[in-house]
Amino acid sequence: MFWLPNWEVHECDKVYSAMTRFELGQFTTHCRYDKSTRVCIGSDGKFPQLRTIKYDFSLDAPNKPIFPTLEETCLEALRIANTK
Numbered sequence: 001m002f003w004l005p006n007w008e009v010h011e012c013d014k015v016y017s018a019m020t021r022f023e024l025g026q027f028t029t030h031c032r033y034d035k036s037t038r039v040c041i042g043s044d045g046k047f048p049q050l051r052t053i054k055y056d057f058s059l060d061a062p063n064k065p066i067f068p069t070l071e072e073t074c075l076e077a078l079r080i081a082n083t084k
Contacts, residue, residue, distance in 0.1 A: 001073060002020065002023075002027075002041045003043070003073055004020070004044075004053070006046030016048060024053060028060045029060070031060050031061030032061065039061075039064060039080075040064070040067065041053075041065075042066060042067035042068070042069065042072060042073025042076075043066055044070075045068065050066075053066070
């Protein structure tokens with residue numbers, strides 16, 4: 001499960017969510033080659049470069065929506081965790 005919010009305080013000396021972006025890239029690749037990959041993504045819509053992430057997932061994992069609320073993202077995480 002990935003929740004991608006906007007930053008609370010901007011720090012110019014650090015890349016915001018650098019590791020998360022790396023991990024999203026890994027999951028994008030997994031989804032491209034294994035349609036059964038369990039992952040869900042949500043965002044408040046203000047995450048930097050969200051448009052690019054949406055585009056990448058639309059190409060490599062078109063069956064994986066990006067949820068607009070934390071609650072919907074958590075519900076999806078529970079659903080896929082309980083799916084056999």
